[in-house]
Amino acid sequence: MKQSKSTRKRGLILTITGLKRLQAAILAMEKVQNNGHRFTLEDLGDRMNVSTKTLNRLWSLNTGVDQKTLKMCFNAFNLELYREDYAVLSEPNHIESSQPLSIALSTKEQNPSPSLSLDSLTTQEYNQLENLWSYPDGPVPLDSPFYVERPPIEELVYREVIQPGCVIRIRAPREMGKTSLVLRLLAFAQMQGYRSVNLNCSQIDSNCLTDLNKLLRTFCWQIATELGIDPKLDEKWDGEIGSKLSCSLYLQSYLLKQSQSPVVLVLNEVDRFFEYPEIAQEFFGLLRSWYEEARQDNNLQKLKLVVVYSTEVYVSLHINRSPFNIGLPIRLPEFTEYQVEDLARRHGLDWTYNNEVKQLMSLVGGHPALIRIALYYLCCQGITLEELIRDAIANGGIYRYHLWRHWAILQENPSLVKAYIGVVTAKQNISLNPIEAHKLESLGLITYESDRILPRCELYRAYFKKQLSVAEFEYQSLQKRA
Numbered sequence: 096m097k098q099s100k101s102t103r104k105r106g107l108i109l110t111i112t113g114l115k116r117l118q119a120a121i122l123a124m125e126k127v128q129n130n131g132h133r134f135t136l137e138d139l140g141d142r143m144n145v146s147t148k149t150l151n152r153l154w155s156l157n158t159g160v161d162q163k164t165l166k167m168c169f170n171a172f173n174l175e176l177y178r179e180d181y182a183v184l185s186e187p188n189h190i191e192s193s194q195p196l197s198i199a200l201s202t203k204e205q206n207p208s209p210s211l212s213l214d215s216l217t218t219q220e221y222n223q224l225e226n227l228w229s230y231p232d233g234p235v236p237l238d239s240p241f242y243v244e245r246p247p248i249e250e251l252v253y254r255e256v257i258q259p260g261c262v263i264r265i266r267a268p269r270e271m272g273k274t275s276l277v278l279r280l281l282a283f284a285q286m287q288g289y290r291s292v293n294l295n296c297s298q299i300d301s302n303c304l305t306d307l308n309k310l311l312r313t314f315c316w317q318i319a320t321e322l323g324i325d326p327k328l329d330e331k332w333d334g335e336i337g338s339k340l341s342c343s344l345y346l347q348s349y350l351l352k353q354s355q356s357p358v359v360l361v362l363n364e365v366d367r368f369f370e371y372p373e374i375a376q377e378f379f380g381l382l383r384s385w386y387e388e389a390r391q392d393n394n395l396q397k398l399k400l401v402v403v404y405s406t407e408v409y410v411s412l413h414i415n416r417s418p419f420n421i422g423l424p425i426r427l428p429e430f431t432e433y434q435v436e437d438l439a440r441r442h443g444l445d446w447t448y449n450n451e452v453k454q455l456m457s458l459v460g461g462h463p464a465l466i467r468i469a470l471y472y473l474c475c476q477g478i479t480l481e482e483l484i485r486d487a488i489a490n491g492g493i494y495r496y497h498l499w500r501h502w503a504i505l506q507e508n509p510s511l512v513k514a515y516i517g518v519v520t521a522k523q524n525i526s527l528n529p530i531e532a533h534k535l536e537s538l539g540l541i542t543y544e545s546d547r548i549l550p551r552c553e554l555y556r557a558y559f560k561k562q563l564s565v566a567e568f569e570y571q572s573l574q575k576r577a
Contacts, residue, residue: 106159106184113180115238120172126253127286143171159184231467234274237282240441241467242275243434248425252276253283255423256359259396260389262382262422265403268539268551270464271427273403277361280401284359289399292321297364304371308338310378315345318360324353339381346385351394361401366537382418405537429461442470451480458484459494460552462539468493488557498558501538505559508534512563515540519550519560 109117125134136147143150144167152158153168162181169176235242255261263280267273281291294317303310312328319326331349332341351358368375382400389395402418430438432452439446446452459465472478472493486492491499505512514531518540524547527535532548535541540559542551550556 106161107165107181108159108184109153109165110180110182113177116174116180117169117172118240119238120174123282123286124172126283143168231464231471234278235272237278241438242279243272243430243438243463245272245428245430245434248276248427249279251423252280252425256280256284256289256399256401257287258399259357260386260398262386262400262402262418263425264419264422265401265425265427266406267427268405268536270462270539271429272463273427274363276425276427277363277401277403281359281361284357284399287357289357289359290322290354291359291361292318293361293363294318294321295363296367299367304368304374307374307377308334310374311338311342311381315342315350318346319350322350322354322358324350339377342381343385343388346398347392347394351397354397357397357399359399359401361403363403365402365404366406369533379418383421386418386421405539406533430463430466431461432456435461435466438466439470442474444470444473454480454484458487458552458554462552465494465497465552465554468497487554491558494554494558498554501540502559502562504538505540511535515559516563518548519556519563524548 121134121139125132129138134142136150140147140150145164149160149164153160153165162176165181166176169180229239231241252263252265255263265273265276277293281293284291294314299310299313303313312332315332316326316328327349328345331345333344334341336344368378382402385395385398386400389398400418400422402422435456436446436452439452444451455466455469459469469480469483472483473480476493478493483493487494491497505515510528511531511534514527515535517525517527518535527548532541540551540555541548543549550559
């Protein structure tokens with residue numbers, strides 16, 4: 096390690112918190128005012144009224160700028176500068192190490208980029224800190240540099256949500272990034288001045304899913320509460336005309352009429368309704384009717400509906416009453432090799448010239464969550480890619496908790512266990528009961544290749560083949576004893 100040198104430094108530098116806030120504001124404005132294209136450094140300099148040289152100093156995170164300049168940069172994007180956004184570099188004899196962050200990972204000095212990309216906005220030191228602090232669990236935060244866009248999906252949903260009375264259907268198995276996309280869609284909607292309601296259908300009580308009137312009253316109460324409107328359900332609800340008509344009138348004539356701005360209504364986990372076919376028929380038919388009536392109803396045109404689910408429905412819905420054949424369909428694909436390589440680079444890994452991307456994807460495919468977990472451990476836990484793959488195949492390795500969670504769900508349903516045994520051991524095409532196939536796909540355990548049903552990835556094939564073989568042996572033993 097090189098000897099530290101004593102210097103006198105002046106001014107302020109961005110903290111990680113400040114950098115993340117400023118980056119998120121810039122990205123949001125790029126979506127709204129620049130059609131999603133990156134601002135160049137010159138564009139940013141003009142907006143902030145500073146030189147590109149000053150911007151390069153700001154992004155470096157180790158060269159100070161004065162407080163007035165920092166305030167100008169934040170104010171240009173409607174941000175107030177807070178104390179946690181910056182650190183002061185004004186102490187005499189401030190100790191400046193040759194490596195500003197004490198992280199045992201090599202760094203390379205890079206030339207400033209002519210345009211503002213993630214690489215120029217976030218230094219490698221920042222990526223390393225983010226890796227060390229944040230285990231990739233749940234949706235990717237808005238201000239994270241690790242969100243991977245899957246063109247043209249983001250552009251399509253941003254363009255669609257500004258259409259009157261639109262419906263957007265986002266479908267993908269679990270842990271594929273649905274919630275991360277919804278967060279960005281809602282942030283974009285907020286920039287348009289829209290209001291939003293984000294409902295999780297898995298939180299609805301079971302007793303509401305057997306009583307349509309109770310379900311729709313609960314549904315309306317949640318929307319009103321999220322919008323900050325007094326529900327007044329007893330006053331506004333007319334049971335004599337039926338629950339669906341009451342719900343529609345309540346939405347049109349009470350909630351939407353009070354809102355000057357459009358409302359984005361997100362329904363997450365609507366798969367929950369598939370377990371209750373009779374209720375599903377009525378509820379989904381109601382959603383479809385709002386979409387159709389919005390063509391001539393000004394209030395309903397304010398409603399922008401986003402439906403999020405894991406798999407195609409296995410409930411039989413009449414083609415003219417289903418919301419799953421209207422609006423913009425979005426299906427989230429796995430990451431491509433290029434996207435995995437790009438994400439690895441954001442983590443500080445140089446996988447450009449070797450075959451590490453192919454090795455990792457041969458194990459987990461382009462599964463977003465499994466890719467993120469792998470990169471976290473490779474960067475932060477000191478394991479090699481070879482060790483990661485070997486341990487994962489042997490006993491689950493870094494994925495053991497992910498695999499155990501799926502295994503616990505499978506064990507609760509013996510018919511699913513039997514069906515999945517057939518999938519992971521099959522040497523030729525097999526057929527499954529449609530409902531069992533639906534449940535396995537919603538868990539993310541299978542994929543389709545033409546008309547073939549296959550395990551989602553090699554990790555699943557290896558791990559569950561071993562686990563399911565043991566389960567099948569135990570089951571057969573119990574049958575013999577019985």
